[in-house]
Amino acid sequence: xxxxxxxxxxxxxxxxxxxxxxxxxxxxxxSGLYIAYPVNLSFSDKITEMHDIIFWHILxxxxxTFLFVWRVYLMFFSRxxxxxxxxxxxxxxxxxxxxxxxxxxxxKEPPEHTHLYGPLxxxxxxxxxxxxxxxxxxxxxxxxxxxxxxxxxxxxxxxVRPVERLMGGLASVRLIHHFLSWGFVLxxxxxxxxxxxxxxxxxxxxxxxxxxxVVFRKAxx
Amino acid sequence: MGQNADYHSTVSxxxxxxxxxxxxxxxxxxxxxxxxxxxxxxxxxxRGVSRRAFIKWTSLMTGALMLPPIFKPALARAxxxxxxxxVVWLHFAECTGCSEAFLRTSYPGVADILLDxxxxxxxxxxxxxxxxxxxxxLEQCLHDFPGKFxxxxxxxxxxxxxxxxxxxxxxxxxxxxxxxxxxxxxxATICIGSCSAFGNIPAAKPNPTDCVGVSKAIGVHTINIAGxxxxxxxxxxxxxxxxxxxxxxxxxxxxxxxxxxxxxxxxYCERRAHYDGAEFxxxxxxxxxxxxxxxxxxxxxxxxxxxxxxQVRFNDGxxxxxxxxxxxxxxxxxxxxxxxxxxxxxxxxxxxxxxxxTIDTIGTTLLGVTAAGIAVHAAATxxxxxxxxxxxx
Ligand code: HEM
Ligand code: HEM
Ligand code: SF4
Ligand code: SF4
Numbered sequence: 001x002x003x004x005x006x007x008x009x010x011x012x013x014x015x016x017x018x019x020x021x022x023x024x025x026x027x028x029x030x031s032g033l034y035i036a037y038p039v040n041l042s043f044s045d046k047i048t049e050m051h052d053i054i055f056w057h058i059l060x061x062x063x064x065t066f067l068f069v070w071r072v073y074l075m076f077f078s079r080x081x082x083x084x085x086x087x088x089x090x091x092x093x094x095x096x097x098x099x100x101x102x103x104x105x106x107x108k109e110p111p112e113h114t115h116l117y118g119p120l121x122x123x124x125x126x127x128x129x130x131x132x133x134x135x136x137x138x139x140x141x142x143x144x145x146x147x148x149x150x151x152x153x154x155x156x157x158x159x160v161r162p163v164e165r166l167m168g169g170l171a172s173v174r175l176i177h178h179f180l181s182w183g184f185v186l187x188x189x190x191x192x193x194x195x196x197x198x199x200x201x202x203x204x205x206x207x208x209x210x211x212x213x214v215v216f217r218k219a220x221x
Numbered sequence: 222m223g224q225n226a227d228y229h230s231t232v233s234x235x236x237x238x239x240x241x242x243x244x245x246x247x248x249x250x251x252x253x254x255x256x257x258x259x260x261x262x263x264x265x266x267x268r269g270v271s272r273r274a275f276i277k278w279t280s281l282m283t284g285a286l287m288l289p290p291i292f293k294p295a296l297a298r299a300x301x302x303x304x305x306x307x308v309v310w311l312h313f314a315e316c317t318g319c320s321e322a323f324l325r326t327s328y329p330g331v332a333d334i335l336l337d338x339x340x341x342x343x344x345x346x347x348x349x350x351x352x353x354x355x356x357x358x359l360e361q362c363l364h365d366f367p368g369k370f371x372x373x374x375x376x377x378x379x380x381x382x383x384x385x386x387x388x389x390x391x392x393x394x395x396x397x398x399x400x401x402x403x404x405x406x407x408x409a410t411i412c413i414g415s416c417s418a419f420g421n422i423p424a425a426k427p428n429p430t431d432c433v434g435v436s437k438a439i440g441v442h443t444i445n446i447a448g449x450x451x452x453x454x455x456x457x458x459x460x461x462x463x464x465x466x467x468x469x470x471x472x473x474x475x476x477x478x479x480x481x482x483x484x485x486x487x488x489y490c491e492r493r494a495h496y497d498g499a500e501f502x503x504x505x506x507x508x509x510x511x512x513x514x515x516x517x518x519x520x521x522x523x524x525x526x527x528x529x530x531x532q533v534r535f536n537d538g539x540x541x542x543x544x545x546x547x548x549x550x551x552x553x554x555x556x557x558x559x560x561x562x563x564x565x566x567x568x569x570x571x572x573x574x575x576x577x578x579t580i581d582t583i584g585t586t587l588l589g590v591t592a593a594g595i596a597v598h599a600a601a602t603x604x605x606x607x608x609x610x611x612x613x614x
Contacts, residue, residue: 036567036569038499038501038517038518039499040498040499040500040501041499048497048498049497049498049499050496050497050498050499051496051497051498105598105601105602105605105606108605108606145485145524145525146524147488161474162474165474165475165555168555168556168560169525169551169554169555169556169557169560170485170524170525170526170527170554171522171525171551171554171557171560171561171568172560173525174524174525174568174569175568175569175571175580178568178569178580179580182580182581182583182584182587185584185588186584186587186588186591189588189591189592189595190591190595193595193598193599197598197599197602200602200606201602201606
C-alpha cells in the first residue's frame with residue numbers, strides 16, 4: 001500500500017524570501033532593460049522618466065541586497081534548517097552523474113535524496129546566489145556613483161568601491177552588470193521549466209511547494 | 222538653528238586657521254624658491270591681462286579647488302610664485318599632445334602665462350639644448366635642487382624587453398632608469414595625461430611593449446592628472462595647492478586629485494536634464510542633436526568618467542566636448558581606450574572575440590537555444606516518461 005505524506009520542505013522565511021527575490025528580479029530586469037535602452041515613453045507630464053526608472057531600479061536593487069543578506073543569514077543561522085551544507089550536494093560525484101543521466105533522460109532512476117537539493121540543483125542555486133551577490137555588488141557601485149551615497153548606501157559604497165578598480169573602472173562595472181542580467185533571464189527560463197518538470201515527473205507538488213512549503217512524498221506502508 | 226550657527230563658526234574658524242598656515246607657507250616659499258625670471262605683474266600687463274581678468278581667474282581657481290573666497294589673495298600670491306618652482310618635464314611613450322595642449326594654447330589668459338613661464342629646467346620638446354648638453358641640464362637640476370623640484374612626467378613607461386623598448390639621451394638610458402633616477406630626487410611626481418598616469422594608448426591592447434603607468438612601472442606615488450589631454454586647470458590647480466599648503470592635494474584611489482576628479486562628467490553635464498527626461502539624440506544631426514539633447518545613446522561615457530570638464534570646461538571655459546556635440550570618451554579613466562570602447566556607441570555594444578557579437582546578440586542567441594532545448598527536452602520527456610505513474614518512491 002502506498003499513501004501520500006506531506007513533508008515540510010521550505011520554511012516560511014525561505015518562501016517569503018524566494019518570492020520577494022523573484023519579484024525584485026522581475027522588476028530589476030524590466031527596469032534595467034529600460035536603462036540600457038531608454039525610450040521616451042511620455043507616460044506623464046513629468047519629464048523625469050529616466051531618472052524615475054533609475055530611482056525605482058535602485059530602490060528595488062537595495063531591497064534585493066537585503067533579501068540576499070537575509071538568504072545568506074538563513075543559510076547559516078536558520079532555526080529550522082540551516083542549509084549551507086546542502087549547497088555542496090554536488091560533491092557526491094556518483095550521485096551527480098546519476099542526476100545528469102536522469103535529466104538527460106538516459107536513465108529513469110533518480111539520484112538518492114541525500115540533501116535538501118539534488119546535486120545539480122545545488123550547483124544551480126549556489127551559482128545563482130553567487131550571481132545575485134555579484135549583481136548586488138556591481139549594482140551598489142553604480143548606485144554610489146550615481147550619487148546615492150548618504151547614510152546606509154554611503155557605508156555600502158565605501159565598502160564596495162575598491163572593487164571598481166579591480167574590475168577596471170565604472171564602464172567595466174556597468175558592462176559586467178549588464179552581462180549578469182542576461183544570466184538571470186536565462187536562469188529564470190530553465191529554473192521555471194525544471195520546477196514544472198519536477199512537478200510532472202515526481203508529482204510531489206514542487207511548484208506549489210514554494211508557496212505552501214509542503215511537498216507530497218509518496219511513502220510505502 | 223543654534224547648531225547651524227555653531228557649525229558655521231567652527232568651519233570658518235578652521236578656514237581662517239588654514240589661511241594663516243597658508244600665509245606662513247607662502248612666506249617660506251618666498252625665501253626658499255629661486256628668484257623669478259620675470260616679474261609676474263609686469264607679465265600680466267605686457268600680455269594685456271587686466272587686473273579684473275586676473276581677479277576673475279583667481280575666483281575661478283579658488284572655486285575649482287573647492288576653497289572659500291577668503292583664499293583668493295593667497296591663491297594670487299601662489300600664482301606669482303608659480304613660475305619659480307623648478308620643474309623637470311620628462312617624456313616617455315606618448316604623442317606630446319599634452320605638452321602641445323598646455324604650451325600652445327591660442328587663447329591668451331592667466332593660465333597660458335603661467336604655463337609659458339613655468340620654470341622648465343628640462344623639457345625635451347622645447348629646450349634649446351640637445352644631446353650631451355641636454356643631459357647636463359638635467360644633471361645640473363638634480364644637483365641644484367635636490368628634493369625641491371617637481372618632476373612632471375608625460376607618457377607611459379615600456380617594461381617589455383627589460384625596458385629596452387625605450388632608450389633615451391646620449392647614454393641610451395632606459396625609460397625605467399631615468400624615471401627612477403629623477404623621481405627619487407624630486408619633491409613630488411606629477412603625471413600629466415593618462416599615459417603616464419595609467420598607460421593609456423601606448424598600453425592599449427595588444428600592448429606589445431608592455432607599457433604601464435609611471436607609478437606601476439617604478440612603484441612610486443604619483444599625482445595623476447589624468448586626461449587625454451588633461452585640462453590645464455587641473456595641473457595648475459594642483460601646483461597652486463602644492464604652493465599654498467606645501468603638500469599634495471587629497472587623492473582618490475587612482476592617485477587623481479579629488480578636487481578635480483571627485484565627480485563624474487555626468488553629474489554636472491549641462492545636458493543632464495535631457496538624460497533624466499529620457500530625451501536622447503538618436504543619430505548625428507537629428508532634431509534631438511539640434512535641441513542639445515543627451516548624448517547617452519550616441520555613446521557618451523560621461524556616466525562612467527570621473528573628471529571636472531563639465532564644471533571648468535576647456536580654454537578658459539569656452540567649450541568642452543559635450544557642449545560641442547560629441548559624447549565624452551572617458552579619457553580620464555584607466556585603460557579607457559579598451560574599457561570605453563566602442564567610443565561612439567553605448568557600453569553594451571562592445572563586441573567580443575573580434576566578431577560582431579555583442580552581449581545582447583549572444584544573450585538573445587542563448588535565449589533561443591535555451592527555449593529550443595526546453596522544447597526538445599519536454600518532448601523527449603513526454604515520450605520517455607509516458608508510462609510512469611508511480612515509479613518513484
Ligand atoms: C537581477 C538583478 C538586476 C538586473 C537584471 C539589473 C539590470 C540592469 C541593467 C540591464 C542595467 C543597464 C546597464 C546598461 O546600461 O548596460 C542596470 C543598471 C543599473 N543597475 Fe541594475 N540590475 C540588477 C540589480 C541591481 C542591483 C541589486 C542594484 C543596486 C543595488 C542595481 C543598480 C543599478 C544601477 C545604479 C544602474 C545604473 C543606473 C544609472 O545609469 O545611473 N541593479 N541594471
Ligand atoms: C515556477 C515557480 C518556481 C518554483 C517552484 C521555484 C522553486 C525554487 C526552489 C525549490 C528553489 C531552491 C530553494 C532555495 O534555495 O531557497 C529556488 C531558488 C531560487 N529561485 Fe525559484 N522557483 C520558481 C520561480 C522562480 C522565479 C520566477 C524566480 C526569479 C525571477 C526565481 C528565483 C529564484 C532564486 C534567485 C533562487 C535561488 C536563491 C535561493 O537559493 O534562495 N524562482 N526556487
Ligand atoms: S595622454 Fe593623450 S595627449 Fe597626452 S601624451 Fe598621451 S596620448 Fe598624447
Ligand atoms: S551627454 Fe553624457 S554626460 Fe551629459 S547627461 Fe548625457 S550621458 Fe550624461
